Amino acid sequence: MVDYPGAASPPFRLSMLIYDRRYRSLTIQAVVFILVMLMASWLIDNTLKNLAIIGKTLSFDFLFRRAGYDIPQQLIPYNSDDTHLRATIVGLLNTLQVSILGCISATILGVIVGVLRLSSNWLIARLMTVYVEVFRNIPLLLWILVILAIFTEIMPAPRDYRGENPAANMILFDLIAPTNRYTAVPGIGMSNPPGIIALGREGISWAFIAYATVLVLAIIGHRILRKWARRVQDRTGRRPTTWWITLAMYLLPVLLLTWHFGLHLIPPVLRGFNFADGINLDNAFVVLWIALTLYTGAFIAEIVRGGILAVSRGQTEAAFALGLRPGRTMSLVILPQALRVIVPPLISQYLNLTKNSSLAIAVGFMDLRGTLGGTTLNQTGREMECMLLMMGIYLILSLIISGGMNVFNSRVKLRER
């Protein structure tokens, strides 16, 4: 709006709150705000009244009382004498564990299937289409229940692995033994352990710190190497071959450390009626992991396929015309463009997977919902506090993941001019 110097702005009248566009937006916002606040206060008022009627108050004291229940699978030491808070943390770690492992395996599966679906091989392309359509159009709960039924009904009992001529055989070079109660997988042992930093009841192994340091150093070294290669390329026009230096940088120290610590796999061995030595993974966890992987993998396959198709063929041809080799065409031209399309929906699939891991309820895996929203809730009778806390934790997880996505998006955003 242009202000003419001659025209004095009209004095403010109350009716302008409604009829004048400049003030109307303020009126609307105030009305909406008041309405929402009234609604919220009504809800809170009702809640307080209802709580008062049954004689409860809102308090989180129960978190520091004895939990008194066991959790079959735990990443940090826990027993039934610990507090509800610690049980919650154990549950949260279980949720994180199955989510992170699920994201990794679903991504691998999804990328393979997505690429194979575009393959020129008619049979494979059709098979992958069938896989994707079948898994996408049937509820996840069904897959969890079916895989659970496979594990409980079809898998052999641990004792079937016994004897000269056992009824069941271990798979993958005698390393993994699926049974109807748990899946025995190899553990990791060190013949020359470097010791542990004790932090209360948990401990961090020096070996872990060593590996982490080596990895970080390798990443830094890789960056320096790439910078150097680019400088050489700018100066001479010829890019030095660096892949073997990179490979050595990542692999050699790891191998050295492994040799130094004497890291090795301890295969599970049947002792008596059960497997020992290795790790016996709770089947609830294995079932949930497999189901989440297969289900989310189908969605990721579609995303990957869409991303690859979104990069037009002309881009490849243009890169070839510029004289780029196929490998560099892929890494410099195709992938950056495909990833821009792939990553945002991919991360929203990670988000879905994390939330879907709450379906652990169907198999009895003690995740966050199983501990805080399950046994703790039932034992303490504090629905309000438990549900609020649980939703808050899930919310924070989601916000962290989507925050990561926003950072990525802003980094790869097309610079439009």
Added chain:
Amino acid sequence: MSDSQPDAAAFVRETMLPPEPPPLRSTGVLPWLRQNLFSGPLNIALTLLGLGILWLVFSTLWPWLSHAVWNANSMAECRKIVAATHGPDASGACFAIIKHRWNQFVFGFYPVDLYWRPVLAFGTLFLALAPVLFSENRKARWIVTGLALFLTVLISMVLGAKGHELGAMTLLMLAWIVLIERQPGWALLASLIYPFLAVWLLWGGTIWGPVVALAGFAVGFIVWQLLARFGMFAFAAAVVAAALWWLLLSDYVMRGLAAVLPLRLVPVSSDLFGGFVLSITIGVSGIALSLPLGVILALARRSDLPVVKMMAVIFIEFIRGVPLIALLFVASLLLNYFLPPGTNFDIILRVIIMVTLFASAYMAEVIRGGLAALPKGQYEAADALGLDYWKAQRLIILPQALKISIPGIVSTFIGMFKDTTLVTFVGLFDPLKAMSDTIRASFEWKGAYWEPYIFVGSIFFILCFGMSRYSMYLERRLKRDHR
């Protein structure tokens, strides 16, 4: 090279070439096989891998499926029949459980002689959708409405509806089809009335309940029209009038009308709902309610008003950040805390509210994507025409934005429909877990693991796959550019 140029013309062929053999055929079975399955080492390996997978699946499933038993009264009888016909070690599917108990998977514990009511509600759903979804293509419309009429009546007849019920439903559906063909405008109104009809059919009771609820909208509309010249006040007054009607008057009016003219169906309580009737009820009401809510949330999130925008963002991000199971537990455990003391309402209704809120947040994000994808010129053109905000949204922005978001809307719906199986965890009888467990708990069908899953999974697959194909068709049909 260049010095050999002068000699280049020296060669002239003097003898006839012998005839070549005919070129290898590039069409037909063998060349196709070679091109698509065996064109290189990698391809051959992949083909072998594919054949291996096929063989593995086939060799595990085929014996079991081919030994299937369809006529038996219990699991033990099934096993006996399989052992008798295929040897003692053979295993076979026992689809007799489906034949025996299909009605529980589909209708839950709904009274058997009232099965025609959910069937009619489902059949008329397609008539209600016709003006919205199949309006342009007359052939598609005729096929869908005709099939809906035919199948509804046929299925109701098979399920044992009585003569007068069949007659009434035929008349109703025929009248509706004529309305769709002759008066598309009125048919749209009929579609808006449909939810109330469906509620009445499913839950039964007096017809005046839904009618009086509907009348609230009519009251609001009339007040709005009467006060139209007062602009925004009219809208507020309409809302207040409708609310007053619902809160204060409707109960008395309903009772009065019911006393004068007792038009009622046998009431069916919510705990009898189960199986696919429950899933479809929750799914359809969830989508129908979440779409308008999603549009409003999306507009709010893109609005210029910071307070409104902030509230929309908080709501959407909160809902999207929490798993549906948590929200369902809120519905079953906490919702009663949030309402005035003493209120206690139906668990299905509570679940529908939560599912709706859940879906509307996702819907809002999908529609926001559509709004953002719309070229800026469209907004500017609407402004240039002098349209106010709501007119611009209604006439120019939303029709295009919704069209762009169709694939997302449908996939949200598919996701929500699949998620309706989660209601099992708050004690409702979904077809997948609760219903299967219930049937398996009976003595005859102990140990029937796979058959219920296969049956329920196939129905989910057909419905969801059908919806995704339909969205592709809709996308093509609504495509106006890039011809």
